[in-house]
Amino acid sequence: MQPAAPIAFKRRLRAALSWLHLWVGLTVGTVFSLVGLSGSVLVFHEDLLQWQQPQLAGHEVVVDGEVLGGILRHWQPQGLRSIHLPQADGLPVWQGYFEDGHRAYFAPDDGALLLTRTVDDDWLLWLHEFHVDLLAGETGHEILGIVGWIALGLLLTGLYLWWPKLGRMLVHLRMYNGPPVRRWLSWHRSSGVLTLPLVLLLTLTGVGMIYHAGARSLLTGMFGGEDPPAALPRPIAVEQAPDWPAVLARATAALPPxxxxxxxxPPANGSDVIGFRARAAGEWHPNGRSLVSVDRAGSTVLLRHDATSQALGARMTEAIYPLHIGSVGGSAYKWATAAGGLLPAFGLVTGFLFWRRRRGKR
Structure with missing residues (x-):
């Protein structure tokens, strides 16, 4: 026989956690569900974009320095801040990112403008902005971080409330067809427990992206690693246009096999440093976290950084983003990530139906 005091405490704790789990789930859980649903769609962002905008698909992948130079000369004065090179396993066109947030897409062979997208006229970009900052800029980003922490609490309290006595785990995983109160409760609990590892991974990586600096400090402190290096400043006395064919050739030659x-x-005014992102073999990040910097003349390599040679903590940090967006493990994990985004909404609906049915019986 257990003492009465600990049993009473456990009952009060369970009742309090049940109340919190219900009402926090029906309120904050709604935002969590909407963010998850948007993430399920965004897993297929590039696929949907090429289907919606067929002019972006079907191009031969060409990375030509003359074309790159022409795009930058024309569009950098209009706010172009970086450009994504054509990729065989992604979009086969140049993708330009502008200071005001809009994106432009250029033909790989001649740099002709193919498409311009903004949050106001493109539903996928609108959905992306909702997913990362709730359409509210930095304030929304911070709110989303708080929602992420609360969502982690919901997942862990749900696990505690489900946890059965010894020998009854399989019974507690059973899903019932009726009566309604038992059906919705069993579907809510069992689906939540069975899919907890996936939803927990997606939530943790989402929180890790929002609090990237803190996550990196924690992981590198525990498992080793440093911040990515940066090329030393290299000013120039006279502004000169980069020799983009030579720059591309030198940067490519500096990469590992x-x-x-x-x-x-593009280089900043007065700077001789041109920085590239690169993806080394074995990197999970779709854009890579390796770095190469060369001078404007394309004659000198100023920095090489192979992200695959970092300590474990730094590599774990750089796995957060690809794990969150489903770019690891091929199509199987991609579809699992999309399904994981649907699960918070399923939990919200089944939890609401359980609450409504139980309330109706009182």
């Missing part, structure tokens, strides 16, 4: 350039930012 199997790596490829993915993104470049």
């Amino acid at each position: 199997g790596a490829r350039l993915t993104r470049v930012a």
Whole structure:
């Protein structure tokens, strides 16, 4: 026989957690569900974009320095801040990112403008902005971080409330067809427990992206690693246009075998440093976290950074984003990620139906 005091405490604790789980789930859980639903769609962002905008598909992948230079000369004065190179396993066109948030897409062979997208006229970009900051900028980003922490609490309290006595785990995983109160409760609990690892992973990586600096400090402190290096400042006395064919050739030659350039930012005024992002063989990040910097003349390599050679903590940090967006493990994990985004909404609906049915019986 257990003492009465601990039993009474456990009952009060369970009742309090049940009340919190219900009402926090029906309120904050609604935002969590909407963010999850948007994420399920965004897993297929590039696929949907090419289906919706067929002019972006079907191009031969060409990375030509003359074309790159022409795009930058024309569009950098209009706010172009970086450009994504054509990729065989992604969009085969140049993708330009502008300071005001809009994006432009250019033909790989001649740099002709194919498409311009903004949050106001493109539903996928609108959905992306909702997913990352609730359409409210930095304030929304911070709110989303709080929602993420509360969502983690919901998942863990749900696990505690479900946890059965020894030997009854399989019984507690059973889903019932009726009566309605038992049906919705069993579907809510069992589906939540069975899919908890996936939803927990997506939620943790989402929180890790919002609090990236803190996540990196924690992981590198525990498992080793440092911040990515940066090329030393290299000013120039006279402004001169970069020799983009030579720059591309030099940066490509500096890469380890199997790596490829993915993104470049034009040099700042008065700077001789041109920085590239690259994806080395074995990197999970779709854009890569490896770095190469060269001078404007394309004659000198100023920085090489192979992200695959980092300590474990730094590599774990850089796995957060690809794990969250489903770019790891091929199509199986991609579809699992999309399904994981639907699960908070399923939990919200089944929890609401359980509450409504139980309330109606009183």
